[in-house]
Amino acid sequence: MTPQPSFISDPAQRLVELLQARPTQRTIVGLVGLPGSGKSTIATQLANAVNAQLGAGSMLALGMDGFHLSRAVLAQMPDPAAALARRGAPWTFDAAGLAQRLRELRAAPLTAGAPAVPWPEFEHSAGDPVENAVWVPPSTRLVLVEGLYLLHREHGWNLDGLFDTCWYLDVPMDVALQRLVARHQAAWGFSVAQAEARVALNDQLNAETVLHSRERADGLVQSVPLQA
Template identity: 35%
Template sequence: MEAQVTRLVDKVWDRFLKTPPNMRVMIAIAGIPGSGKTHLAHAVAVGLNKKAAVSRRDSEDDVGVDRPQDIAIAVPMDGFHLTRAQLAAMPDPETAFARRGAEFTFDGTAFAAVVESLREPIDKDLPGLLLPAFDHAVKDPVADQIVVGHRQRIVLFEGNYVCLNKAPWSKAASPKYMDERWFVDVDFAVARKRLIRRHIAAGIAANDEEAAKRADENDLVNGTEIVENKVSPIDETIVSQEDASWS
């Protein structure tokens, strides 16, 4: 994985250097549940921020200038889950709760609006944009947990549906808003093993049997939709394998 991350960091950094200073580089990173897209997004963001720190140290123009290190930020789609109250208000709440994580259990319109806002030219006089994050303790999204300010000029959006060829996701993923679309490709059997471990660790399932049922009847059903209905073209396909770096 390290070589893949290094190549992607270098690629994004090159694009960043060619981007006007009042604009952001925005990338959508999609994949099925358990593919490792979150891990990849964070690894690339860390690599970019390290590169930026080295660049500042090497620049005589930056001597004495107070600038934060983080120019890149990974923004998870998880904060756009519908709340449990919203699921309960649906015509079939039992199915809505059972299928939580499916496309229809997210607020894609709100996600697209955020993407559209961040594509606008940066105004340093405006406060940062506050985004929600998912709180696993309360099992709901919580508002205003992530800040994307004017210094965060590289935004890596990651999530199941950020490259889905279905409105409103397709609008957010379009070249008008995203500079690149990446897809993390993984064998379903590998993803299934990861999901079983994850569901048990997160307390979603009590044992392997419950976790496997959740993976088979929800996560991997969603995965089929994600794979079969991704936007085109995909600029990067990153293969995730069952090794320690993707755990």
């Protein structure tokens, strides 16, 4: 029987310890969670806590959403309409591109004056990723990457060895899906029924895929209530 990961009592302090244990190297941490689990919020909170203790810029939180395949790439797939409808599924990301960028982050020299490493972000107003949206300077020795599929091992995903540790944000499925319904209502003006239908046709399928990767995590991060 596969041993289950245990909860990390103080994840911010654990991050500080990881950074201090590798003073001349960059530490890269993954944070996985269901859609709607609050990954980006928790990642930002952790970065703020670490930087408050070790100095501004010591840690940077990044997301994997910048590795979404563009609409132009999805349009070249055998069924473009289905590809767009399932955007957010594992096969609608550039997993190989993410792996390469993680390697670049790890290999980059941390000496003063060394070049920064670019990182893409997803621009919601444009509906597509934007290259070089963020630059990781050599002074940033701890990078946390949050995303859905960092522990996934199908559809071209395999990031083994690219994180020093990878955690799972443990939020119940029903809580995460309720947040997604509210998010779709706020973002798109959907009715409750429309938002629930969208969640059922895409988000819940993705959430079930993410949940199956939970046991691969090195530790669990406790969920906290989020602002509506």
